[in-house]
Structures are given as structure tokens and as C-alpha cells.
Amino acid sequence: MIPSIPHPLGNLIRSVVPYPELAFAINAVIAIIGICAVAFGSAIVLVYMERKVCAHVQCRLGPMRLGFHGTFQTVADTLKLLFKEVYAPGGADKFIFYLAPMIILTSPFLCLCMIPFDYNLQVMESPVAIPLIIAVNGFGILGILLGGWASNNKYSLLGALRGGAQMISYEISFALLLLFIVMMSGSASLQEVTASQAGNILDWWIFKVPVIGFLAFIMFLVSSTAELNRAPFDIAEAEQELTGGYHTEYNGTAFAMFYLAEYINLVTTSALAVVCFLGGYLPPLIGIPVIDSAFSLVPGFIWFALKVFFMIWVYMMIRWTFVRPRIDQLMDLEWKFLLPVNLLLIAAGAVFISFGWIL
Amino acid sequence: MAKKTTSRAYLARYFKRCITGPISLLQGLSVTLRYFFNPRKIVTEQYPENRKTLKMHSRFRGSLELIEDENGENVCTACGICERACPNASINILATKNIAGKRVLGRYLYRLGTCTLCSLCVESCPFGAIRMNQKFELSSTDPKDFDLILNQKEGR
Ligand code: SF4
Ligand code: SF4
Numbered sequence: 001m002i003p004s005i006p007h008p009l010g011n012l013i014r015s016v017v018p019y020p021e022l023a024f025a026i027n028a029v030i031a032i033i034g035i036c037a038v039a040f041g042s043a044i045v046l047v048y049m050e051r052k053v054c055a056h057v058q059c060r061l062g063p064m065r066l067g068f069h070g071t072f073q074t075v076a077d078t079l080k081l082l083f084k085e086v087y088a089p090g091g092a093d094k095f096i097f098y099l100a101p102m103i104i105l106t107s108p109f110l111c112l113c114m115i116p117f118d119y120n121l122q123v124m125e126s127p128v129a130i131p132l133i134i135a136v137n138g139f140g141i142l143g144i145l146l147g148g149w150a151s152n153n154k155y156s157l158l159g160a161l162r163g164g165a166q167m168i169s170y171e172i173s174f175a176l177l178l179l180f181i182v183m184m185s186g187s188a189s190l191q192e193v194t195a196s197q198a199g200n201i202l203d204w205w206i207f208k209v210p211v212i213g214f215l216a217f218i219m220f221l222v223s224s225t226a227e228l229n230r231a232p233f234d235i236a237e238a239e240q241e242l243t244g245g246y247h248t249e250y251n252g253t254a255f256a257m258f259y260l261a262e263y264i265n266l267v268t269t270s271a272l273a274v275v276c277f278l279g280g281y282l283p284p285l286i287g288i289p290v291i292d293s294a295f296s297l298v299p300g301f302i303w304f305a306l307k308v309f310f311m312i313w314v315y316m317m318i319r320w321t322f323v324r325p326r327i328d329q330l331m332d333l334e335w336k337f338l339l340p341v342n343l344l345l346i347a348a349g350a351v352f353i354s355f356g357w358i359l
Numbered sequence: 360m361a362k363k364t365t366s367r368a369y370l371a372r373y374f375k376r377c378i379t380g381p382i383s384l385l386q387g388l389s390v391t392l393r394y395f396f397n398p399r400k401i402v403t404e405q406y407p408e409n410r411k412t413l414k415m416h417s418r419f420r421g422s423l424e425l426i427e428d429e430n431g432e433n434v435c436t437a438c439g440i441c442e443r444a445c446p447n448a449s450i451n452i453l454a455t456k457n458i459a460g461k462r463v464l465g466r467y468l469y470r471l472g473t474c475t476l477c478s479l480c481v482e483s484c485p486f487g488a489i490r491m492n493q494k495f496e497l498s499s500t501d502p503k504d505f506d507l508i509l510n511q512k513e514g515r
Binding site: 053055056057058059060061064317318320321322336337 | 373377384387388390391392394395398400401402403405
């Protein structure tokens with residue numbers, strides 16, 4: 001059986017091209033191009049956005065010179081990065097050194113494929129999307145560990161080991177929180193998770209389960225920030241102590257790939273938060289008929305993009321506000337606070353379901 | 360060796376931190392949110408563009424100048440205290456005698472090139488005759504531009 005999602009463009013190709021296999025291949029190429037466009041485009045936009053948000057948080061202006069309010073700054077920086085010479089440090093394990101950025105890039109792309117941008121705008125609909133995403137996320141750790149190990153640099157190695165320890169620990173909370181959503185919605189497919197939140201704004205999982213939905217959302221924010229290796233949990237990079245951590249020795253294109261992976265990861269994690277807690281591509285209906293009908297006219301992927309950008313903004317505010325904990329404090333937070341609370345949360349969730357306390 | 364804590368004290372601290380921690384985080388977030396939504400708080404100056412309107416802070420230390428009134432008169436008595444106060448020997452007071460034979464300021468030599476703009480001379484002058492001005496575009500390709508004579512007229 002050839003998997004297919006009904007989409008106007010896909011249907012057109014399926015009806016025009018005689019062989020279903022060929023139509024599938026063409027659709028796959030279109031999907032790949034689309035995913036790449038979303039990934040690279042959003043990375044460039046996000047780097048610009050990050051600079052602006054960071055600047056305004058710190059009472060600065062950020063890039064202002066190149067183009068209107070510095071809009072072309074990131075394009076110029078990307079070009080600069082791509083034209084740099086790529087070289088490995090002496091004594092580095094060249095093969096693994098260049099393999100690591102590629103490994104680290106696979107996981108965000110795979111996750112991006114499973115995100116439902118609209119009810120028919122999704123590359124791969126899987127009934128086990130959430131376990132798959134949890135599994136695929138582990139790939140990023142491998143990239144970090146290999147990159148740090150192969151660099152032949154003690155700072156890189158330290159950063160990689162710390163990063164590995166951190167990501168493996170927070171993976172647990174991350175997975176448990178996603179499973180909380182699976183438990184609530186009764187399905188592990190992202191389309192069905194979204195569909196289970198249909199209705200008005202109070203039907204989103206963040207509000208639908210009283211109090212603990214919101215708690216779960218906050219904890220998801222914390223553990224996903226740690227998963228993303230972003231400040232305040234950027235132990236793996238820790239510029240002040242480790243001069244950049246696992247990617248200290250990388251430059252040019254290889255460094256750009258690490259950077260790209262970081263920002264696509266930001267998109268996928270925000271998208272996951274939106275799907276699981278903020279109603280995915282559903283419009284935020286508030287119960288006033290006039291506004292609701294107007295909101296329903298706006299296509300789903302626009303709502304999805306707006307919500308994702310809101311989430312990204314939240315991640316950025318977190319990054320530029322909070323101070324970084326030490327590595328042992330970070331581990332304390334996960335093993336002594338997040339994990340027990342998480343288990344309690346899941347137990348509470350089960351109680352809520354069995355008593356029907358869900359709005 | 361770390362001080363021993365009883366498990367009771369440990370738990371008390373743990374639960375206290377569970378409450379105070381989020382509160383302090385929210386306080387920090389409120390500050391950054393205020394900055395984010397208030398573009399007026401931005402302190403960046405778009406320097407070459409706003410050169411006409413740029414105003415330095417009053418306490419900015421540009422270069423040294425002698426306070427002179429509209430006739431070019433100053434109140435310097437050529438006492439040389441500023442010369443001694445300067446850690447870099449950037450100041451030389453060349454005194455002269457006026458008709459009455461009194462010691463007055465002849466030339467106030469100031470070498471901007473070696474001055475660190477520390478303002479110690481201004482602090483030390485007992486007569487308030489000098490101050491730091493607001494000029495900051497001081498660079499030049501000619502070393503002679505850094506040897507200045509600050510007074511226009513000899514003292515009386
Ligand atoms: S500012 Fe400091 S270095 Fe400059 S002339 Fe005065 S005392 Fe000397
Ligand atoms: S500037 Fe002030 S300290 Fe210096 S010689 Fe004149 S009166 Fe004395």
C-alpha cells in the first residue's frame with residue numbers, strides 16, 4: 001500500500017501521473033523540497049528574530065545596517081559561513097568529525113516530517129508519531145557526543161559529555177510529558193492529538209485538564225529547553241567555561257549545520273508544544289460567534305505558524321532572561337524535582353481521566 | 360568538608376526553594392518583558408546617522424578644556440596643582456609674570472595623546488578652572504593635533 005494524505009497538489013499529481021509509484025515518488029520529492037524550504041527559511045528567520053529579541057530584552061537595537069532594520073544580516077552571515085574554508089583540527093578523527101554534523105541534522109528533519117502543519121499538510125502521518133519523535137530525538141545526542149569526541153579537544157569532549165548527560169536525563173521528562181498527552185487524547189498520532197482538541201480555546205490540553213494541564217505545559221517548557229540545549233540549559237556549549245563546547249572546533253559549513261540543527265530543533269519542539277498543548281492548527285475560538293467565524297476562515301497552517309512563532313518567542317524570552325544553573329544543579333532539577341513531579345502528574349492525570357474531571 | 364544537614368532541614372529548604380524559585384524567575388521575566396515591550400528604553404545610539412542630534416551624557420569625559428568666559432578670560436592661577444595631579448604628565452603649566460610682577464598663566468599645555476581622561480586634574484583644581492568637555496571625535500592622523508594649548512589669552 002502506498003501511503004497518501006489527501007492534499008490538492010498531491011491529488012492532482014496522483015490523477016495526472018499514470019503509475020501510482022511514480023506519483024508517490026514525485027510527491028515525495030515535493031515534500032522533501034517543502035521540508036527543506038521550511039527548515040532553511042525558518043532557520044534564517046529565526047536567527048534574525050533571536051538577535052532582535054535578545055537585543056530588545058537587553059535595551060539594544062540589534063542588527064540595523066543591512067537592509068531595512070538589518071533584515072539581510074542573517075543572509076549575509078550565512079553566505080559568509082558557507083564560503084569559509086572547512087578544516088579539521090590536527091589529530092581529529094576526520095571521518096567521525098564530518099559525520100557528526102550530518103547525524104545531528106537528521107533528527108530535526110525527521111521530526112519536521114511528522115509535524116501536521118494543517119489537516120492535510122503533513123509529510124508523514126504515523127499512528128505512533130509521538131514514540132517515533134521521542135526515539136528520533138535521541139539521534140541529536142549521538143551527533144553531539146561524536147562531534148565532541150572526534151574533535152580531539154578537551155573542551156569539546158567535556159561539552160559533549162555534559163551535553164549527553166543532560167539530554168539523556170531530560171529526555172525522560174520530555175518523553176513522560178508527551179506520554180501524558182498521549183494518555184489524555186488516547187492516541188499517539190499527532191493528527192488525532194490535534195483533533196482531540198477541537199472546539200474552543202478551553203478545549204486545548206493546556207486548559208482542558210484543570211491545573212495539571214498548565215503544570216504539564218510549564219514542565220514541558222523546562223524539559224524541552226534542556227532538550228534543545230538552549231540557555232538557561234546550554235551546559236553543552238557553556239561559552240564561559242568551555243568556549244563553545246562540542247562545536248568549538250567546527251567552522252564553516254560544518255558549524256553552520258550545527259547551527260541549523262539547533263534552530264530547526266527549536267521549530268520542531270515549538271511545533272510539538274503547539275500540537276500537544278495549544279491545539280495545533282485549530283483556530284483559537286473564544287465563543288463569540290462573529291469573531292469565531294472570522295477566525296475559522298483563516299487557513300490552519302497560518303494559525304499553526306502564528307502559534308509556533310509565539311512559542312519560539314517564549315523560548316527566546318526564557319533564554320535571554322534566566323541564568324544558567326551549574327551542571328550539578330541542572331541534574332538536581334531533573335532527577336530530584338522534574339522526574340518525581342512528572343510521575344505524580346501522570347498519576348494525577350490517570351485520576352482525572354477515571355473521574356472524568358476533564359472539561 | 361561540607362556541613363552536615365539534617366534531612367528535615369534539607370526538606371524544608373527543598374520545599375522553600377520550590378516556592379521562592381519560580382517567584383524569582385517570574386520577577387526576572389517581568390523585567391525583561393517590560394524592556395521588550397518598551398522600545399523607548401533602548402539606549403543604543405545610531406551614531407553616524409544621528410550625529411547632528413547626538414547628545415552625550417553630562418558626566419561624559421571627552422577631552423580637557425579650560426573654562427573661559429565670552430572674552431576668553433579664565434580663572435586659572437597657574438598654581439600647577441593639576442600638573443602635579445596628572446598621573447601621565449599630560450599637563451604643563453608654563454607660568455609667566457604680568458606687568459605687576461605677579462605669576463600668571465602663560466601657556467596651558469595639554470597633551471591629549473598621553474591623557475587617559477581620568478579627570479584627576481579637574482578634581483584637583485582648587486579654582487574650578489578646568490573641566491572635561493563632551494567631544495568624543497578626537498582621533499586624527501596628525502600627532503600635532505594632540506598637543507594643545509588650552510588658553511587663548513595669557514592670564515592677568
Ligand atoms: S584627565 Fe587625567 S591624564 Fe588627562 S590631563 Fe587630567 S589628570 Fe592627566
Ligand atoms: S587649572 Fe587649576 S590646578 Fe591647574 S594651574 Fe590652573 S588653577 Fe591651578
